[in-house]
Amino acid sequence: MTTELPYAFQYRIGSSESDYKSLYRPSALLEHMQLAADRDLARMDITVSEMLDQGLGWMLITTDLTIFRQARLEEEVSLQTWHKGNKGVMWLRDYVLTDTEGNHIAEARTSWALVDLEKRKILRPSALPFEVKSHPELSLGEPPEKVMLPSALEPQEDYRLIVRYSSTDSNGHMNNARYADVCCDALTAEELAARLTHMQISYHREIRMQEELVVERTEAMDGVIWIRGRSGADAQNIIFEAKLSLEEVVA
Structure with missing residues (x-):
């Protein structure tokens, strides 16, 4: 039974969260989404440290982000999030970013899995020894679909990177x-000048510090660019796949 309102917090977008156009970076929004989810669970006494003590963790499967407009440097915004229920082993969480007048700036649907950190095994929701309050009546839609690069497309290598300290977290x-930055780094100057309207990312494998990530992309077709990351040590090991939609792509 739902007894609490969805979690929301207000903040002002800082310079470190903005890009060269003074617009809110997609990666910074994803960081705030993670923070909001952690805070939502913490108020239910499900903290990150408590999860670690239980040998449990969350694994993000897919993020489906729609951007109606990019917020700007120093703009005051509010980010609301809620768990809306489960589908099989998936935990479903939605987000809404609004301005001071309540207008929607962005919306996101995400799917997560509960994992046994030692065995690296996905667990059923019943394995979580805590109650997570849900708000299914506030759903933004169906669970996000897993991103899969169409077989007819042949992405080409764009660049490589070594995962460094600055890209890693407590896991x-x-x-x-950081994958949002990886995707945006694969865009040309002309593509970066266009407005990003939709970003979908599916995470297939984790990649650790000092490992190499090979980033591939397709040409822009009707404003859509597909991006894929492979392990530099194993070309068959796909790390992530993403689909970016731009309002206008300048040839």
């Missing part, structure tokens, strides 16, 4: 939000 691997 010891590249933080989920």
Whole structure:
């Protein structure tokens, strides 16, 4: 039974969260989404440290982010999030970012899995020894679909990177939000000048510090760019797949 309102917090977008156009970076929004989810669970006495003590963790499966407009540097915004229920082993969480007048700036649907950290095994929701309050009546839609690069497309290598300290989190691997930067780094100057309207990312494997990530992308077709990350040590090991939609792509 739902007894609490969805969690929301207000903040002002800082310079470190903005890009060269003074617009809110997608990766910074994903970071705030993670923070909001942690705070939502913490108020139910499900803290990150308590989860670790239980040998449990959350694994983000897919993020489906729709951006109606990019917020700007120093703009005051409010981010609301709620758990809306489960589908099989998936935990479903939605987000809404609004301005001071309540207008929707962005919306996101995400799917997560509960994992046994030692065995690296996905667990059923019943394995969580805590109650997570849900708000299914506030759903933004169906669970996000897993991103899969169409077989007819042949992405080409764009660049490579070594996962460094600055990209990792307490789990010891590249933080989920960093993948948004990886995708944006694969865009040309002309593509970056266009407005990003939709970003979908599916996370297939974790990648750890000092490992190499090979980033591939397709050409822009009707404003859509597909991006894929592979392990530099094993070309068959897909780390993530993403689909970016731009309002206008300048040739």
